[in-house]
Amino acid sequence: MNAPLIVDGLHKRYGDLIALRDMTFHVAPGEIFGFVGSNGAGKSTTMRIILGVLAPDAGRVLIGEDVIDLDLRRRIGYMPEERGLYPKMKVGEQLTFLARLHGMETAEAAESARRWADRLGVGSRFDDDVADLSLGNQQRVQLAAALVHDPDVLVLDEPFSGLDPVAVDVMSDVLKEKAAEGIPVIFSSHQLDLVQRICDRVGIIARGEMRALGTVEDLRTRSGLTLEVSGPRTDTAWADHLPGVRDVEYGETTRLLIDPQLADDQQILAAALEHGPVHRFATSAPSLTELFREVVSA
Numbered sequence: 001m002n003a004p005l006i007v008d009g010l011h012k013r014y015g016d017l018i019a020l021r022d023m024t025f026h027v028a029p030g031e032i033f034g035f036v037g038s039n040g041a042g043k044s045t046t047m048r049i050i051l052g053v054l055a056p057d058a059g060r061v062l063i064g065e066d067v068i069d070l071d072l073r074r075r076i077g078y079m080p081e082e083r084g085l086y087p088k089m090k091v092g093e094q095l096t097f098l099a100r101l102h103g104m105e106t107a108e109a110a111e112s113a114r115r116w117a118d119r120l121g122v123g124s125r126f127d128d129d130v131a132d133l134s135l136g137n138q139q140r141v142q143l144a145a146a147l148v149h150d151p152d153v154l155v156l157d158e159p160f161s162g163l164d165p166v167a168v169d170v171m172s173d174v175l176k177e178k179a180a181e182g183i184p185v186i187f188s189s190h191q192l193d194l195v196q197r198i199c200d201r202v203g204i205i206a207r208g209e210m211r212a213l214g215t216v217e218d219l220r221t222r223s224g225l226t227l228e229v230s231g232p233r234t235d236t237a238w239a240d241h242l243p244g245v246r247d248v249e250y251g252e253t254t255r256l257l258i259d260p261q262l263a264d265d266q267q268i269l270a271a272a273l274e275h276g277p278v279h280r281f282a283t284s285a286p287s288l289t290e291l292f293r294e295v296v297s298a
Contacts, residue, residue, distance in 0.1 A: 002029040002182040003064030005050070005153050010059035012045055012208075019045045020208045023059070027153075027184035032175055034199035035188045036288075038296055042208040043188040044081055047157050051078050063153060074102045077151030081158045081188075083142050087131035091117060091141055094130065095148050102149035109148070116144040121170060135162050143171060147178070154178055156187035160194060172198050196288040204295045211295045220285040223294075227256040227265070230280035232272045242268055253280065 010023040020042050027033040037043050048054040050061050052073050061068050063075070086094055092113055099109035117123045120140040125133055130141060139162050146154065154175070160168055176198065179185050189195050195202060196216050204212040204219075212219055224246055232238060234250040244263025249255045256268070265283070272278050286294075 003066075003152070003184075004028050005155075005184045005186065006062040006064075007046065007050065008060050008062065010046065010049055010056045010061070012042075012049065012054070012056050018208055020049075020056070023205070023208070023210060025203050025210060025213060027186050029182045029184055030179050031184055031200045032179050032198055033184070033186040034195035034202040035186055035205070036190070036192060036195055036202060036292060037188075037205040041205045043205065044157055045208075046205075047078075047155050047186075047188070050155055051076060074149070075152040077146035077149070077154045077156075079142055079146040079154075079156040079159050081161070083138055085130045085138060085142060085145065088129055090127055090129055091122060091133070092126040095141070095144055098145050099148040102151075104149055112148050112150065113144070116148050117141070119174070120144050121167070136164055136167055139163055140167060140171075143174070147174070152183060154183055154185040154187075156185070158189060159187050160189055160191055168194065192289045192292055193287070202288065204292060206296050212291070216288060217285075219291055220288065221260055223286070223291075224257045225260050225283045225285055227258050227263075227268065227283045228280060229254045229256065229268075229272050229278060231278040232275035236275060238271055238275045239268065242271060258283075 005027040007023055007025050010020045012020040023042065023046055035043050045054065049056050050068070052068060063072050066072060095113035095117065096109045099112055100106065104112065114123070114126065117126050120143060122137050122140045122144070125137060130138060133141065143159055146156065159171060163171065175185050175187070199216060201215050202219060203210055230253045232254065234254065239245055239248045239254065239256055244259040245256050246259060247257040269278065269281055
């Protein structure tokens with residue numbers, strides 16, 4: 001199908017509480033979109049509206065040009081934050097059953113269930129009850145349930161919660177593989193280092209509103225880069241009037257906040273060398289975690 005997931009102007013209110021206000025973004029085919037925010041920010045509400053579990057007060061959700069109806073919902077792979085598995089049902093039977101609910105024939109569903117159980121490292125537990133699995137393995141089965149029907153869109157709510165590092169790597173690889181097939185992938189997570197590592201774009205929400213949206217690189221550099229310079233004398237304000245320098249903190253290591261579009265690093269280096277030898281000259285951008293704190297606190 002390879003169509004974008006479009007979230008257009010969602011509003012949702014519970015009494016006096018505004019859960020979502022004009023929530024708007026899209027996830028392109030082949031894109032991994034990180035959806036991050038504090039607890040209660042509106043992530044799960046947005047995802048439940050995408051799935052049709054909740055109805056918005058205003059706005060719409062589309063896949064391509066089509067408003068999501070029952071048939072399109074069957075083409076979405078959804079992983080809820082709270083595990084939605086039947087604990088007394090065997091892993092293989094459960095995955096096959098869920099694939100059948102999404103329209104697969106029995107033989108095709110059983111084959112897909114076995115393939116995804118093996119791919120996610122729970123093939124040896126195929127005939128065990130879900131209740132007998134560790135929480136991490138239950139999480140793997142939950143992801144298999146989202147993938148077993150070969151969906152056109154993936155919507156995953158905290159898919160990495162409770163996983164060990166090996167399982168995180170496996171799940172990350174699966175999301176990248178599905179994106180490479182042209183599937184839009186959206187997931188929420190509090191593990192911002194992971195979001196920074198694997199996502200193409202990120203949306204940061206707070207109090208039901210989208211506060212920052214863009215590529216990881218664009219978001220990290222939107223307030224400028226930090227340039228650290230060690231060596232030059234600090235008794236003169238040698239960097240104050242250089243183009244693209246927004247702020248300077250002089251010290252043993254002088255820190256400059258620079259606009260990467262306007263600042264010339266060679267000009268800054270030349271100015272520094274006029275005031276002494278330079279032992280360190282390096283730029284850095286804030287991490288996604290630092291940006292998240294800034295956006296949410298604002």
